[in-house]
Amino acid sequence: MPTKKTPFWRIALALIGVVTASLLTWRGLTQPTTTVTPPPILMGAVTPVPASGPVAIYETETWTLYLTQPDHPAARRLRGGPDAYLARAIDQAQHEVNVATYHLDLWSLRDALLRAHERGVRVQIVAERDHVTPELKDLRAAGIPVRLDGDKGLMHHKFVVIDGYDVWTGSMNFTVAGTYHNENNLIRIQSERLAKNYNREFMEMFREGRFGAASRADTPYPRLQINGILIENLFSPDDDVALRLLGLLRQAQSRVLVLAFTWTSDTLTQGLREAHQRGVQVEMGVDENALEARGNDLRALARAGAWIWIDESPGLLHHKVMVIDRRIVVLGSYNFTKNAETRNDENVLIVHDPRLAQVFETWWQTHQPRFRLLEAK
DSSP states (O other): OOOOOOOHHHHHHHHHHHHHHHHHHHHHHHSOOOOOOOOOOOOOOOEEEOOSSSEEEEEOSSOEEEEEOTTSGGGGGTOSSHHHHHHHHHHTOSSEEEEEESOBOOHHHHHHHHHHHHTTOEEEEEEOGGGOOHHHHHHHHTTOOEEEOOSSSOBOOEEEEETTTEEEEESOOBSHIIIIISBOEEEEEEOHHHHHHHHHHHHHHHTTOOOGGGOOOOOSOSEEEETTEEEEEEEETTSOHHHHHHHHHHHOOSEEEEEESOBOOHHHHHHHHHHHHTTOEEEEEEEGGGGGSTTOOHHHHHHHTOEEEEEOSSSOBOOEEEEETTTEEEEESOOBSHHHHHTSBEEEEEEEOHHHHHHHHHHHHHHGGGSEEOOOO
16 A cells, blocks of 8 residues: 655654754753842831930840930930840840940949849959949949050940840940930840950950950851841951941932031041042031041031031030941941041941931931031131
8 A cells, every 4th residue: 555645744853843842942951040029128217215305225136225415305314225225135145245435434333343242143254444433343342353455545335235135335435424414325236256356355354354456356146147137247446347338339329318426537538538529418516625626627627518517515426327328327336537537446337228217317316406517617
């Protein structure tokens, strides 16, 4: 029987199908696999915490910020400020309290440390030798070990670490003036890793006697995530703080707000000039004493076009804060000076959290009317 020939059109269709399938298979093997982007971490809102005393409190799942309120009517009573909340935390300590203090004369903190010592909590203190107050002598007389710095620079820290977990730091000296007369901040963050950083800094001074230029760059966790928030933690003079802050200023895109007690850093002045030249809005609120500081470049910055506002209120503007692009906040004990960079023992937190940035931007909007704009002469 003669064989039936397959029509040409069927052969053509089959070849087209084979080629198409091969192309689709090759495309599937060579194209990158589609990845599903995880949903962003949803951060809770900032919760203002009611307070009857001279303190403003803002709380999130990651940090609690305490701002002094020297203009509050209750400030004259010298009670109920940020120190009351720190004293309460010390009263809850079970094992250890490490204190690094530039200046301490608050009875509330002295008494809380004495109570902790009396119930068997290990209390240890590092202090600046230029400020051996009666309160510090009381603590030493009770048997609490106090190590004084021995370097030419300042032991300028103001931090407390409780039970290897609870970290308190900021610009606020543990003094009546720092808490009730001056504008300051105190931030509380609970994190074992952050506490290890601060305890390492503490032990370097307390146990090893290393201060200032003798400090080592050995922070265990210089970058850490807490509840999805990136926090950088630096100490000077060992961690090149000014270079890191310069890097942040060079990345600024829209706005830099500075709240500062003093400003003499040439490195950071250059960073602000470069930012302004790129079109970034630069605004500074500084204490009036900053104008008298040797080596300050405030008038030069004003001439360059930055807005420099001078606080002439009775107390000190003692913040050491930068807010960059309304999303990154720099705070701690670090004045923006050459001495802070090269001689003093200081600590810095860089918190990548727009919520914290908004708190300080709002503070500035509220308080800016009392400031005087520095004329560009």
